Amino acid sequence: MDLTTDRKSTDRRKQVLETAARSFAAFGYKATTMDQVAKAAGVGKGTIYTFFANKEELFEQIVRELIAELKAVAERTLDPALPFADNLLRILQQVLAYRDRHGLVVKLSQEVREFGTPMANGGLEAIERSIIAYIAGHVGEAIAKGEVRQSDPALTAYMMLKMYLALTAEGGHLHEPLDAEQVLAHFRFYCLEGLAVK
Template identity: 35%
Template sequence: MENKKRRILEAAMLCFERFGFRGTTIGSVAKTAGMSKSGIYDCFENKEALLQEIVRGILGELVEETERAVRAGRPLRDDIETTFDAVIALRGRHRLLVGIYREARVFGTQGVVDMRKTLEEGVVSYIEGLVRRHEERGEQFRLPARVIAFLVYRVYLQLIYDWEDLYEPLPPEQIKAALKSFAL
């Protein structure tokens, strides 16, 4: 069952990346996975459930990668940089993330808007946890942990999505430098 589920999720990710959420159907996922629609429905209720499972996996990857790189004794700004190294790497590996944000913004598709919120809440909660760990070690901040986490992530989103609507994309190093100088 695990192999079947993994095959479905890989096919769904390809379809969501290629066709977007609106353009992906259970039929297209089934065809890409080389199985019947009923085989998909045996594991997932609908395409929203597929996207939700994919997003949970991506968030898990983010936390795993970041936790491996975060080091005790470093200031929060270094841990934030490490976190965004992982976010930038995931964004490069999972074009689906870019698609989720663009489709949510352009079309307002409810399932995609919900997944964008899930992604954002997951990342903000993770960053909030980092801030709280640093507070427990004695670092002091002018704003509450949740506010810092929200601002850091929102500035990041503005620099990668809204900035690109007006200007040439910023390189990752410039994005991280802006986050460090602005938010912390």
């Protein structure tokens, strides 16, 4: 059996997927060419089109895999013994840290800022939506357990993510950057406890 040429179809597919993922992360969506991916994957260009209908579908599949990874990070971080608030903070911290360290997300963010590439923007939005949906699930559970006040889980999850991002990434020039411990304390303060005097 010739190991060089006799590879199963699943191997080729995986090879394409991995190569493309690396290329999208390194060069972004539009600067990644199908020719280049084919060459780097050691595969004819036509072969890619037997697995993926077009460049967009190839990209979407890679985003889907990243979302699965983020979910895995969240599941790994989740500790059922801890109260909801602690899990929420741990997960936000871990998931967003992973996201920000991941080459693909970093590159896509830059591409959106710089060129406004619609596909790159769509990918990032899909990631954001999936994070909100994941948190919303746990908010729903927390409400059922009486750990969180009654509210719309989806909207609450959305507000939580926005607040967390307001404290960390965004608006870096409107307030001085906060370290991890400060972010944690402030998030608890603003999001969970509320500003009204008790």
